[in-house]
Amino acid sequence: MILNNIEEDLDKLRDKIGEALEDACQWRRAAGFKQEFSTSETWKLIRAVHEKRDWSKCIWFSQATPKYAFMMWLACLNRLSTMDRIARWNRGVDTTCVLCKNALENRDHLFFECSYSLQLWESLAKGIMGSSFTNSWPEIVSIATAGAMERRKRFCFRYAFHAAMYSLWRERNRVKHGERLTPVTLLKKLVDKGIRNKLSLLRQKGVKGMQDSIQLWFSTRG
Ligand SMILES: [Zn+2]
Structure with a gap:
């Protein structure tokens, strides 16, 4: 009974928060986080930059x-x-x-x-x-x-x-x-x-x- 109440309350809360706050992947870029993935931007962030020798x-x-x-x-x-x-x-x-x-x-x-x-x-x-x-x-x-x-x-x-x-x-x-x-x-x-x-x-x-x-x-x- 108590568990059912909790479920109901959670549903109500979910409706209040709305869809706008659904989880989504964010990719880090030099200029901040974006939803689109960019190979070159990500590569630039993960590679170690060495001085040209x-x-x-x-x-x-x-x-x-x-x-x-x-x-x-x-x-x-x-x-x-x-x-x-x-x-x-x-x-x-x-x-x-x-x-x-x-x-x-x-x-x-x-x-x-x-x-x-x-x-x-x-x-x-x-x-x-x-x-x-x-x-x-x-x-x-x-x-x-x-x-x-x-x-x-x-x-x-x-x-x-x-x-x-x-x-x-x-x-x-x-x-x-x-x-x-x-x-x-x-x-x-x-x-x-x-x-x-x-x-x-x-x-x-x-x-x-x-x-x-x-x-x-x-x-x-x-
Ligand atoms: Zn000097």
């Missing part, structure tokens, strides 16, 4: 210096222990760039937005890049990856990019460990000398197509 050509190329290439690989993954990343798990740490002491240290700042870094990068790359010169990390990586340059020029550009990144990261670490900042004029000379040594070694070894790359390098020096 098409920059390997600007890291691993013939005649690259392995220790430079390794650091470049870490830099492209944004895995160098720059202060912006350290601050994520070590709050209160000083995140100021030690090269210019004037900005937050992160990868794109160090390479080569920083006023100190920019001077080095300009001295190395302006002659090769000409009007397409840029100090923006993503732009440099995309130019170095595309490699739409004559072979020797492409090598000089990629190698200068590696050498600049490596020497700035080393300089940054030296200063972090209490050493005095190397005057940028001296760093320019040291890095340029390193590149010349590499290019003359390629000539000595008779690497195909690279014999006169050192002349090309000289011709880009202002």
Whole structure:
């Protein structure tokens, strides 16, 4: 008897609520929930989005210096222990760039937005890049990856990019460990000398197509 009453009451309630509130499937979309299912919208939501890794050509190329290439690989993954990343798990740490002491240290700042870094990068790359010169990390990586340059020029550009990144990261670490900042004029000379040594070694070894790359390098020096 009681159960029958309950049934009746439930029926009455159901009528009151009406059909509008019947259960229905809802599919999640980027813009909210919808009744229609969309394969592409759902795919976008469930897939893990990875950064495109098409920059390997600007890291691993013939005649690259392995220790430079390794650091470049870490830099492209944004895995160098720059202060912006350290601050994520070590709050209160000083995140100021030690090269210019004037900005937050992160990868794109160090390479080569920083006023100190920019001077080095300009001295190395302006002659090769000409009007397409840029100090923006993503732009440099995309130019170095595309490699739409004559072979020797492409090598000089990629190698200068590696050498600049490596020497700035080393300089940054030296200063972090209490050493005095190397005057940028001296760093320019040291890095340029390193590149010349590499290019003359390629000539000595008779690497195909690279014999006169050192002349090309000289011709880009202002
Ligand atoms: Zn700086």
